[in-house]
Amino acid sequence: MNTxxxxxxxxxxxxxxxxxxxxxxxxxxxxxxxxxxxxxLANIVTIATLxxxxxxxxxxxxxxxxxxxxxxxxxxxxxxxxxxxxxxVASLLILSVARLIPGKSFGPVGxxxxxxxxxxxxxxxxxxxxxxPHPALLHLFPILMTAxxxxxxxxxxxxxxxxxxxx
Amino acid sequence: xxxxxxxxxxxxxxIASIALLPWLYSTVWSNDPGDGDEVHIVVxxxxxxxxxxxxxxxxxxQGNIGxxxxxxxDGRVRFISSPYQGQQCVHSGWHRHNGEFTAxxxxxxxxxxxxxxxxxxxxxx
Numbered sequence: 526m527n528t529x530x531x532x533x534x535x536x537x538x539x540x541x542x543x544x545x546x547x548x549x550x551x552x553x554x555x556x557x558x559x560x561x562x563x564x565x566l567a568n569i570v571t572i573a574t575l576x577x578x579x580x581x582x583x584x585x586x587x588x589x590x591x592x593x594x595x596x597x598x599x600x601x602x603x604x605x606x607x608x609x610x611x612x613x614v615a616s617l618l619i620l621s622v623a624r625l626i627p628g629k630s631f632g633p634v635g636x637x638x639x640x641x642x643x644x645x646x647x648x649x650x651x652x653x654x655x656x657x658p659h660p661a662l663l664h665l666f667p668i669l670m671t672a673x674x675x676x677x678x679x680x681x682x683x684x685x686x687x688x689x690x691x692x
Numbered sequence: 693x694x695x696x697x698x699x700x701x702x703x704x705x706x707i708a709s710i711a712l713l714p715w716l717y718s719t720v721w722s723n724d725p726g727d728g729d730e731v732h733i734v735v736x737x738x739x740x741x742x743x744x745x746x747x748x749x750x751x752x753x754q755g756n757i758g759x760x761x762x763x764x765x766d767g768r769v770r771f772i773s774s775p776y777q778g779q780q781c782v783h784s785g786w787h788r789h790n791g792e793f794t795a796x797x798x799x800x801x802x803x804x805x806x807x808x809x810x811x812x813x814x815x816x817x
Contacts (some may be wrong), residue, residue, distance in 0.1 A: 624700070635702035638709050667716040674709045685697040 615647025
C-alpha cells in the first residue's frame with residue numbers, strides 16, 4: 526500500500542492556504558464599487574508567509590488559494606479566474622525579483638505594495654488582451670492602480686503589525 | 693511604526709508608488725484632443741459649408757421650429773438661443789475642442805467642431 530508522506534512544510538502550506546482561502550471567500554461576499562477593485566485581504570497571508578517562510582512557501586500558498594478559491598466559488602476557468610491567475614503570477618514574478626535584491630531590503634509593506642501593484646497591472650493587461658481590447662479601458666487604469674496602492678499599503682501595514690506581535 | 697519592519701527600501705517603494713499615481717492620471721487622462729479649427733453645422737440633415745472658428749460672428753439659423761442663434765468667438769462656438777423649452781444645447785456651453793459635438797434636437801440643428809486630425813469618420817444627424 527502506498528503511503529503519502531507529508532512534511533512539516535506541506536502542513537504549513539496547507540494551513541496557510543486554508544487561511545488564505547477563507548479570507549478570499551469571505552471577501553468575495555463584500556460588494557465592490559468597481560469591477561477589479563477589492564481589498565485583496567488574502568494578500569496578507571501571502572506576504573506574511575513570504576516574510577516568515579520564504580518565496581517557495583508563499584508561491585504555494587498563493588497559487589493554491591487562487592486555484593482552490595476559484596473551485597469553491599465556482600469561477601474556475603472563468604474570466605474571473607483568468608484575471609485572478611494572471612494577477613497572482615504577476616505578483617509572484619515581482620516578489621521573486623524583489624527577493625533577488627541582496628540583504629534584508631524589503632519589509633512586508635514594500636512586498637505588499639509591489640505585489641498589489643503587479644497583481645493589478647497583470648490582471649489589467651489580461652483583461653485588456655483577452656476580454657476588452659479597447660483603448661477606453663485604459664481610462665480605468667489609474668483608478669484601479671490607486672486602489673491597488675491603497676489596499677497594498679493597508680495590507681502591508683497589517684502584515685507588519687502582525688509580524689511584530691509574532692516575533 | 694518605529695520598528696525595522698518598515699525598511700528604507702519600503703519607504704522608497706511607498707514614495708515611488710504614490711508618486712506614480714499622479715503621473716498615471718496625467719498621462720492616461722490627458723487625452724487632449726487639441727483645439728478645433730472649424731465648425732460644421734448640419735441643419736435638418738443638410739450640412740452647411742464649414743465655418744472657421746477664427747471668424748467672430750453671430751449666426752441665426754432657421755431650423756425645424758424656428759431660429760437658433762450660434763455665436764463664434766475666439767476659436768469657440770456655442771448656441772446662444774434656441775426656440776424650445778429645454779435649451780440643452782445652450783446649456784452645453786462653449787465648444788472649442790476637436791471632436792466636440794452639440795445639437796439642438798427639436799430644431800434639428802447639430803454642430804461638430806473639427807481640427808486638423810479627424811476624430812470621427814462621419815457625422816450624421
